[in-house]
Amino acid sequence: MGKRSAWGWAVAAMLVLGGCAHQTRNVDPPPDEPYRIGREDVLDVSVWRDPDLSRVVPVRPDGFISLPMVGEVLAAGKTPKELEAEIRERLRAIVQEPKVTVIVHEVNASRVYVTGEVAHPGAFPMRGRVTLLQALALAGGFTDFADKSALMVIRRDGKGVPVNYADLITLDDKERANVWLGPGDTVVVP
Known part of the structure; x- marks a missing residue:
């Protein structure tokens, strides 16, 4: 067998065997994004120095929470920081410089x-x-x-x-x- 023929067989074998290689689809981990509150989560809403306004509340199936003096607030789909800002804004009418913290107590x-x-x-x-x-x-x-x-x-x-x-x-x-x-x-x- 000549050098050309041997080389040709080697190339053909590589092509055939290369076609048999299997590659698994790699699916990267989801990016680290801020957590978004979901329905049925449980939130700890704290208003500094005002225990009457602080509550542990469930997010209802419609995505809302109910807070005293604030009323209904859409929580689902927001980050805790976004929800803090909305509650703080609503409380400004009754509390001077409210400091609000929202902690996701249970992720459901x-x-x-x-x-x-x-x-x-x-x-x-x-x-x-x-x-x-x-x-x-x-x-x-x-x-x-x-x-x-x-x-x-x-x-x-x-x-x-x-x-x-x-x-x-x-x-x-x-x-x-x-x-x-x-x-x-x-x-x-x-």
Whole structure:
């Protein structure tokens, strides 16, 4: 076999084998954005030196909270700082230079959903950042009938991210292979 022929076979083999390579879609963690208050969260609203105006209040399903002397305030979708500013502005009519602090006492609105062939499908609260592997663990793992090669992460905006479970557990760089979930994402295990 001549040098040219051997070289040609080597190039052909590289092309064929290169086509067999598998690349996992890396989904970066969601950016660190300020927390936005959600429905069913519980807030600790404190007015400095005025315990009568301070309250621990739940965010109602319509997104509002009720405070004495302030009334109804839309909380859902705002950051704690934005809500502080709105409450402070409303209190200026009755309190001289009000100092308001809003602390998210309980995070109940941020959930991920896992459905399909898992031991315990359902909604799971997000405590910080959650990966696909962590969500699957919260759901008790796969049933015997799960198609682990066809997982789907459906984002809150409706876009789907297909995932093969084998890629998550076999790649050397687990951090890059894993998929980060955001509030409202749904994991479907067919």
